[in-house]
Amino acid sequence: MADLFSASRAANIARAAPLAARMRPRRLADYVGQEHVIGPGRLLRRLIESDRLGSVILHGPPGVGKTTLAEIIARETRRRFVELSATASGVKELREVLDAARRRLGDDGQHTCLFIDEIHRFNKAQQDVLLPDVEQGAIALIGATTQNPSFALTSALVSRSRLFALEPLSAAHIAAVLSRAVSDREHGLGNEQVTLEPAALDFLVESSDGDARRALGALEIGVLSESRRPLLFDLDLARESAQRKALVYDAGDTHYDCASALIKSIRGSDPDAGLYWLARMLEGGEEVRFLARRLVILASEDVGNADPRALLVAVAAMQATEFVGLPECQLALSQAVIYLAMAPKSNACTTGIAAARSDVVDRRVIPVPRHLQDRHSAAAQAAGRGVGYRSSHDAPDGVAAQDYLGVEKNYYQPTDRGEERMVAARLADIRRRLRGETAGEPGGGDPP
Template sequence: MSRTSHSGNAPGTSLFAAANKAEPLAARMRPERLEDVVGQQHLLGAGKPLGDAIRNGTVGSVLLTGPSGTGKTTIASLIGRYTSQTVVVLNAVTDGIPRLREIVMEAERRLDHEGRRTLVVVDEIHRWAKSQQDALLPHVESGVISLCGATTEVPAFAVVGALLSRCRVYALRPLAVDDVAQVITRALHDHSKGLGGRGLMASLETTHWLAEQCDGDARRALGALEAVATTLGDGAAISVDALSAALGVRVVAYDRVDVDRNAVLSAFHKSCRGSDPHAALYWLARALLAGEDPQIFLRRLAAIATEDIGLADPDALHVVMTAWEAFRRLGPAEGERAVAQAAVYCATAPKSNRLYLAWKDARDAAQHTPSLPVPAHLLNSEMHLRADEARRVPYQYPHDFPGAFVAQAYQPDELQGRTYYRPGPFGEEKRIAQRLAWWAERGGPPLEGDPPSTV
């Protein structure tokens, strides 16, 4: 459902009519002045672009991105208040293009008859389809409306490029524990909008505990505080046990659709690549506690085994695939330990990306030389007989020679001497380098790589 309010420069009625005591505590406590916003001084402090633009009334269209409960809706409200615009709030879940058309018609009338601009706040803008987001473009571009989009997603992934290019993007940070504690304390002592008239008491330790449990989400903290307050008499003390019951099970911040999954997977991969098994286990546990499918991580471990470990430890891929099979047979409970075992193995294995680079170089060479003929001596017997007589070089069977090796051409003539795989100095690749060097001394492909390490 959309909502409209008329905002001015001076603090007054909030965007969501905060004076209405039937509203949730978090809505009533929404700041009405920039200086009352906590935790986003990197955006709103003196000399910061967004804060100065709001104070000067020159904001334009913006996209606000950040976790839940960090102040996106509050800042949208303040933009309307400080820029003297009429604020219309659209919810991307319930409102669509028909409602947008109505808002644009009202905005045009308002601009023509009152000289007053309209700020359209689209909450959860990432939930709008591309066609719906495109519908905003001409009106934002013409200046009939200004846009303030709010999203918990990465804007580059969630907002169409044309709209993104017409907005300034500001990233809100999760609130620090002290910031959330300040919000809780303010709500306990505020007589006009908060719980100040109840005389409820909370120790510093209790306030800090609640702030710590909410993972930077002020809305969640105020929700738990309000839930406990409804069960207590005036003047009562708020306990950690009561707050814990109100919060319920602490949910791991994790979205399996887009941002959190990609971020955690990236952190997990980089931890394994960086040889930190402790961090790898932590990120794995974070995701699995949130209900992620362990096979997502097994697929990533298989990629790590070939991309970051390669032939420095050929057993890494075998360990991962065995863990995958164990997980399928054992199920989530016992099977998760197999996933953890594979993660620790890959994190502590010697690292080499030489196979990854070799495959990339070989693919590039094949892509640029797709028509080079196979050397005649490598053809099968029938094809060899069909080749030009000048090309009928006899194939030499390596097992007929000492060491099962004989120098002969295996690549097209134009690529002779080209190397792709250059072994590194660690793990099994050190021994591979020794074999390649032995073959190179006998006329084989040149060895290109680091000298064997003593590590």
């Protein structure tokens, strides 16, 4: 219940809040960024303006305005804003909030906007508690998560919600947020006599990675750590205040996106991009065994016999990773990334085994030709197994004219790149010899 000192206490708490909290916009018109979500005519904007919110999941990296947008939505739709953190709330607290929301709606007709931060940390039972009130419209749920909702949330909750992806803020947006903070006398640093040098502004923008909270935090640290007034916030102070940034790297989308970028960069023969994505994953704390395994797979999948040494390099990098560990194993991994990126590319091994397995699964199984069957046992010999087999070592050229499959199939189709060009020429000659053709016969050709 409010008393004579409630306003004073609220003002004191507000003054103690960090700059990022104080600078949160209060109106949709002041919200910076995310035009693809809340720009004029966009779906979320229309839902807010028509007060038909329902259940909404906002997902995106930290510092892009998920909490701020939730507060603005509650204010614009004149709903009571109730915030829960999934890291500190259980089913008991959740039921209490939902019960109170139903009472307010029944007694006063007041709607509730329930904001759940880090909603992906709720387990299935906790998420299921929300479903009846979401379906009945007792609450307008706004969930915020840094994870992909399709993976992190239950399908029941996702199917009852509208999903909106918030993106990292652009450099122009971060610069606007910082400039506003420096000049704002009511909520920002406008009374601190701070002049932000252009070079310092550019550095704070670049080092924030689209995270407004990080940029404002660095600005605030720099200002509060200096007693000089007026204060020239220069590049040196910006560098000292920003310190080492903590990369956003999780086991969900970021892990898979970076791994995909690494593989596709190497496959695309770009060693510079490959090194960047390797560094991004290493700095993010990626398991080095995972990186080594991916490089070994790529060596066969995307290089293959165009450069058979690629597999040797990748396996050596894997062994070096196990032997020396971090941080030195980054040298072996980077060497492998560069070698694989620069190697000629062939996926003939990949497509060959895929075609063969497809035939095994989808078509009639080919029986082993009788002359290729095992004849070690007396029973096998009596049954005539293995009769007619010709050893390649007995052939003058080391290739015996013989059918090894029973049907005409060419699964391996070498490319004309790298060493596979020579493999292709030799394979054409081998296939001719297997058919018993000689040079000059139809379908034959001169040996290389």
